[in-house]
Amino acid sequence: MNKLTKIGLSALCGSLASITAANAGSLEVLGTAEATWTNKQGLVSGNPIGMNTGMTFKGSGELDGGQTFSVSTTLTDKAVYSTSNITLVTNSVGTFKLSSAEGSGGIGGFDDVSPTAWEEVWDSAIATNVNMQKGVGSSMNVNWSSPSMFGTQLHLAYSPDNDGTQNTNKATSGAASDHFGAGWDVVLDINPQWDNFGFRTFVGASETQIAKSGQLATKDLQGEHQEAVVGLGLTFGPVVLGGQVSAERTRAQAAGAPEYYGNTSWGVAFNVNDSLSVSYGEARHVQSTVAKKSYADGGAILLINPNRNFNEYTPKSWMRGSSVQVAYTVGGLGLKYSDTTYDNTAYGFDAKVPLEARVFAVSMAF
Numbered sequence: 001m002n003k004l005t006k007i008g009l010s011a012l013c014g015s016l017a018s019i020t021a022a023n024a025g026s027l028e029v030l031g032t033a034e035a036t037w038t039n040k041q042g043l044v045s046g047n048p049i050g051m052n053t054g055m056t057f058k059g060s061g062e063l064d065g066g067q068t069f070s071v072s073t074t075l076t077d078k079a080v081y082s083t084s085n086i087t088l089v090t091n092s093v094g095t096f097k098l099s100s101a102e103g104s105g106g107i108g109g110f111d112d113v114s115p116t117a118w119e120e121v122w123d124s125a126i127a128t129n130v131n132m133q134k135g136v137g138s139s140m141n142v143n144w145s146s147p148s149m150f151g152t153q154l155h156l157a158y159s160p161d162n163d164g165t166q167n168t169n170k171a172t173s174g175a176a177s178d179h180f181g182a183g184w185d186v187v188l189d190i191n192p193q194w195d196n197f198g199f200r201t202f203v204g205a206s207e208t209q210i211a212k213s214g215q216l217a218t219k220d221l222q223g224e225h226q227e228a229v230v231g232l233g234l235t236f237g238p239v240v241l242g243g244q245v246s247a248e249r250t251r252a253q254a255a256g257a258p259e260y261y262g263n264t265s266w267g268v269a270f271n272v273n274d275s276l277s278v279s280y281g282e283a284r285h286v287q288s289t290v291a292k293k294s295y296a297d298g299g300a301i302l303l304i305n306p307n308r309n310f311n312e313y314t315p316k317s318w319m320r321g322s323s324v325q326v327a328y329t330v331g332g333l334g335l336k337y338s339d340t341t342y343d344n345t346a347y348g349f350d351a352k353v354p355l356e357a358r359v360f361a362v363s364m365a366f
Contacts (some may be wrong), residue, residue, distance in 0.1 A: 025061030089203030106157030106185025108137020198235030
């Protein structure tokens with residue numbers, strides 16, 4: 001890790017040249033690099049060698065009274081801008097954050113936190129096209145976390161237009177999504193820890209408004225786009241066990257559009273020592289789509305009688321996966337391995353030919 005300390009704000013912006021060294025902050029540059037060898041059974045693999053590199057710039061400073069602020073920007077492989085956050089940590093009223101990070105804020109940070117030694121079951125080299133519940137976390141959002149009290153925190157997040165975009169300064173998302181409007185998330189996270197035992201449970205919900213005009217042919221007028229997540233975890237010394245359930249209702253009405261998503265996952269991880277961890281996890285994902293509408297002008301009829309349901313839904317299509325993982329870390333060097341199997345990827349229906357992927361990775365952090 002390279003650390004550049006005491007860089008005055010005047011060095012970063014000429015218009016602030018009058019700022020004195022007393023207001024100086026610090027800047028850290030963090031880097032990662034990972035090389036992988038991937039073998040896929042049942043799929044055309046081609047060249048199995050892969051690589052990913054990234055850098056994160058973290059700046060921080062202190063305000064009068066001991067309150068702190070920070071900013072972080074991450075550049076992914078080939079120096080592509082990825083995420084950014086501006087954070088204000090107050091003395092007594094919690095933490096405020098402006099976020100453009102994928103999955104940051106609200107339920108997006110809880111989409112799948114089942115214990116693993118390395119990656120989520122669905123993120124281990126097999127293209128599953130899984131739909132995880134992110135709430136407003138995929139859009140520019142403002143979020144707040146309460147001070148921790150006995151390991152308990154409340155998280156709130158809000159996006160004026162939950163359209164899945166991350167704007168630069170002086171920019172707006174325009175008509176990126178005429179379908180969605182404002183969205184909000186709320187999560188209660190209870191996570192007390194003791195010497196040899198830990199307990200965690202969380203529950204969260206998200207609701208995003210759906211446009212009221214121009215969507216009569218595709219919108220279920222009985223409600224808004226809704227998502228929810230609930231999870232439980234236990235720690236017994238070196239063993240961590242946890243699982244969760246999440247669900248989403250899109251309120252779609254158009255034939256063939258996904259109406260329901262559901263995800264379940266669980267895992268157990270064993271920390272053999274400070275360097276070696278092993279885990280086993282499973283995940284299951286379901287999708288239900290709108291089969292047909294009873295009336296071609298269903299939108300107009302729903303305006304007359306919004307309590308009637310004119311949709312019929314297909315049987316649930318599903319996919320299911322499991323993964324065994326091992327991770328060994330020495331300093332900034334990590335050796336990782338995963339063996340993952342999935343059935344019915346891309347929400348296939350009764351397509352039970354399993355896909356299997358084995359990945360060996362060498363990662364470095366500096």
